[in-house]
Amino acid sequence: MPKPFGKLTAVAAPIMRSNIDTDVIIRIERLVGNGIRGSLGKWAFGSLRYLPDGSENPEFILNRAPYREAEILVTGPNFGCGSSREGAVWALQERGIRAVIGSSFGDIFFANCFQNGILPVVVDKAIVDGLAAEIELTQGAGRIGIDLEAQTITSPTGKQHRFEIDPRRRAGLLEGLDEVALTLQRDDEIRSFQAADRNQRPWIHFAGKQS
Amino acid sequence: MEQPGRTMLAKIWDQHVIARISDDTDLLHVDRHLLHDLGGSRGLLDLKSRGLTVHNPELTFATPDHAISTAHGRAGTIKIGLELLTALRVETTASGIRLFDIDEPGQGIVHVIGPELGLSLPGCLIVCGDSHTCTHGGLGALAFGIGSSELTHVLATQALIQRRPKTMRVRFEGKLPPGITAKDMILALIGHVGAAGGTGYAVEYAGSAIRDLPVEGRLTICNLSIELGAKIGMVAPDDKTFEYIRGRVYAPQGEMWAQAVEAWRRLPSDPDAVFDREVVIDVAGIEPQVTWGISPEHVIGIDGHIPDPQATSDPERRAALQTALDYMGLEAGAPIAGTPVNWVFIGSCTNSRLSDLRAAAEIARGRKVAPGVRAWIVPGSETVKRDAVAEGLDKIFTEAGFEWREPGCSMCLAANGETVAPGQRSVSTSNRNFIGRQGPRARTHLASPASAAAAAIAGAIADVRTMER
Numbered sequence: 128m129p130k131p132f133g134k135l136t137a138v139a140a141p142i143m144r145s146n147i148d149t150d151v152i153i154r155i156e157r158l159v160g161n162g163i164r165g166s167l168g169k170w171a172f173g174s175l176r177y178l179p180d181g182s183e184n185p186e187f188i189l190n191r192a193p194y195r196e197a198e199i200l201v202t203g204p205n206f207g208c209g210s211s212r213e214g215a216v217w218a219l220q221e222r223g224i225r226a227v228i229g230s231s232f233g234d235i236f237f238a239n240c241f242q243n244g245i246l247p248v249v250v251d252k253a254i255v256d257g258l259a260a261e262i263e264l265t266q267g268a269g270r271i272g273i274d275l276e277a278q279t280i281t282s283p284t285g286k287q288h289r290f291e292i293d294p295r296r297r298a299g300l301l302e303g304l305d306e307v308a309l310t311l312q313r314d315d316e317i318r319s320f321q322a323a324d325r326n327q328r329p330w331i332h333f334a335g336k337q338s
Numbered sequence: 339m340e341q342p343g344r345t346m347l348a349k350i351w352d353q354h355v356i357a358r359i360s361d362d363t364d365l366l367h368v369d370r371h372l373l374h375d376l377g378g379s380r381g382l383l384d385l386k387s388r389g390l391t392v393h394n395p396e397l398t399f400a401t402p403d404h405a406i407s408t409a410h411g412r413a414g415t416i417k418i419g420l421e422l423l424t425a426l427r428v429e430t431t432a433s434g435i436r437l438f439d440i441d442e443p444g445q446g447i448v449h450v451i452g453p454e455l456g457l458s459l460p461g462c463l464i465v466c467g468d469s470h471t472c473t474h475g476g477l478g479a480l481a482f483g484i485g486s487s488e489l490t491h492v493l494a495t496q497a498l499i500q501r502r503p504k505t506m507r508v509r510f511e512g513k514l515p516p517g518i519t520a521k522d523m524i525l526a527l528i529g530h531v532g533a534a535g536g537t538g539y540a541v542e543y544a545g546s547a548i549r550d551l552p553v554e555g556r557l558t559i560c561n562l563s564i565e566l567g568a569k570i571g572m573v574a575p576d577d578k579t580f581e582y583i584r585g586r587v588y589a590p591q592g593e594m595w596a597q598a599v600e601a602w603r604r605l606p607s608d609p610d611a612v613f614d615r616e617v618v619i620d621v622a623g624i625e626p627q628v629t630w631g632i633s634p635e636h637v638i639g640i641d642g643h644i645p646d647p648q649a650t651s652d653p654e655r656r657a658a659l660q661t662a663l664d665y666m667g668l669e670a671g672a673p674i675a676g677t678p679v680n681w682v683f684i685g686s687c688t689n690s691r692l693s694d695l696r697a698a699a700e701i702a703r704g705r706k707v708a709p710g711v712r713a714w715i716v717p718g719s720e721t722v723k724r725d726a727v728a729e730g731l732d733k734i735f736t737e738a739g740f741e742w743r744e745p746g747c748s749m750c751l752a753a754n755g756e757t758v759a760p761g762q763r764s765v766s767t768s769n770r771n772f773i774g775r776q777g778p779r780a781r782t783h784l785a786s787p788a789s790a791a792a793a794a795i796a797g798a799i800a801d802v803r804t805m806e807r
């Protein structure tokens with residue numbers, strides 16, 4: 128069950144390349160096996176963060192001060208495209224990231240964020256670019272504020288931007304709801320749907336069992 | 339006022355609504371839940387740890403594909419892969435879920451076996467903890483990938499909360515030139531609209547060139563929907579679809595078959611249905627496609643040249659192109675054809691079905707893999723493997739110097755130690771040329787099975803049309 132998300136003011140790191148995919152966020156071999164949780168933070172963006180000899184790449188933004196402390200990523204379009212691996216979100220989370228701001232996200236990655244208490248904020252590309260420019264201007268010293276309740280972002284120089292978010296998802300993040308438990312409260316509805324559907328579409332429910 | 343026409347997405351969606359959650363969000367019934375070795379046991383264990391049980395084990399099906407070795411006898415399956423397989427066996431047995439285990443007909447890449455077994459049907463809502471679940475849309479199913487949390491939700495409730503996506507229709511019109519395949523069509527589309535062109539949409543593929551495609555080609559098209567940014571891709575079911583499904587193990591039979599087909603005929607979008615976005619592609623101009631960079635949108639025709647970052651004025655785009663060129667070790671402006679390759683991989687849920695292997699074998703027959711190239715054929719399923727062997731395709735391949743392997747995901751995602759070595763170049767029929775996808779610092783070029791076979795023979799990226807008989 129995700130931790131509730133309310134307000135956050137933190138260092139933000141711009142990673143502006145388009146189409147940063149989930150394989151770049153976390154490589155598959157880090158995700159094979161049970162009991163991987165807790166070890167993923169150091170492998171987030173592994174292929175960018177480390178040089179072939181295993182040492183840190185000093186050029187990569189999350190290896191530089193003050194961005195090492197970043198809890199927010201400001202990202203290029205289509206961040207998190209690619210695979211459904213929720214490990215991409217876990218890796219960011221274990222690396223200390225709590226919110227991602229961008230103009231668009233991979234659809235499955237976007238949904239996975241909410242399941243883990245990470246806030247993906249969608250705003251116009253011009254706003255994202257403006258935030259990145261301000262961060263660079265202050266060399267990362269300027270922090271970004273996010274207020275989920277008020278649906279606003281505050282830029283390093285104090286500009287406020289409003290963002291839209293699905294009210295259900297907003298409520299889910301604010302309260303840290305357990306979606307499975309909520310849906311199970313509707314189990315009667317699920318079962319009566321299935322009872323009716325067995326007559327409507329028996330081929331769905333009796334697959335391989337008909338004479 | 340008259341009701342506007344409805345899209346296929348709307349029709350299938352509405353049939354699955356258990357409850358309205360908000361204006362645009364519904365609780366949907368899941369008809370088929372497919373589990374694989376990488377996430378399946380984790381989901382079942384997660385459920386158990388919450389004190390819950392599987393809501394509908396009879397609608398849930400499992401198979402190992404991601405983390406098993408595809409070497410003969412499955413030799414060399416890594417330790418963690420074996421643990422995942424064991425856990426999948428134990429947990430599916432305990433939950434009463436049908437597992438298609440290794441060496442059994444039915445085992446294979448999850449998106450190959452669903453259609454092949456008749457589990458995936460038109461109008462069916464299918465989910466799997468894998469983004470290429472969109473593949474099943476080729477039969478007119480509403481199918482999409484989910485994350486681990488959603489997976490647990492489906493196990494516990496047989497339902498899922500989803501927001502209705504926007505709709506996009508892509509019409510492929512005209513007659514496909516000889517030698518051009520479904521893979522070339524979809525790569526050309528991604529090149530045209532970009533890797534984010536479908537983000538937020540459910541895509542319906544339509545038009546005369548889609549109607550002309552066999553079902554397996556439609557599965558390939560839908561498979562790459564996610565590479566377009568769309569988690570859903572679909573093709574309206576037609577007589578070809580019904581013929582493909584008829585008689586498959588889990589397909590309806592007898593009276594139920596007639597009833598099902600009648601329902602399926604009502605699924606296609608109404609002629610006056612309105613989509614949020616429309617794209618039209620004339621297929622007559624499509625060449626064999628090959629990617630040169632690190633996103634599927636980095637794609638060009640085989641006669642094309644590698645783009646020059648200096649030719650674009652947008653600094654962000656220039657930097658992105660340069661990153662791609664550096665990673666791929668390619669020179670701006672050079673022709674893509676003739677680029678030497680070390681590896682060829684023919685397999686994956688995109689292109690490992692019988693028709694794909696036939697197309698590759700047609701090029702390989704009587705020729706030899708170039709010296710210095712390792713070329714693998716990894717059939718998509720146990721059934722594909724057996725059918726291919728019955729036709730003698732395995733012989734054609736092995737005589738030409740290809741390695742004939744056991745079914746699984748293999749080098750598509752390189753989860754089982756089956757990787758392309760750092761700096762080496764591969765032509766692959768899979769779906770992702772991301773940085774490190776086929777192994778750390780591996781360089782991947784995506785292409786069709788026939789083009790990949792041509793690259794193996796030539797030892798370089800080659801125009802398959804010059805090798806066709």
Ligand code: SF4
Pocket residue numbers: 403404447448449468470686687688746747750751768769
């Ligand atoms: S073949 Fe590749 S893309 Fe397809 S399910 Fe396996 S790993 Fe995923």
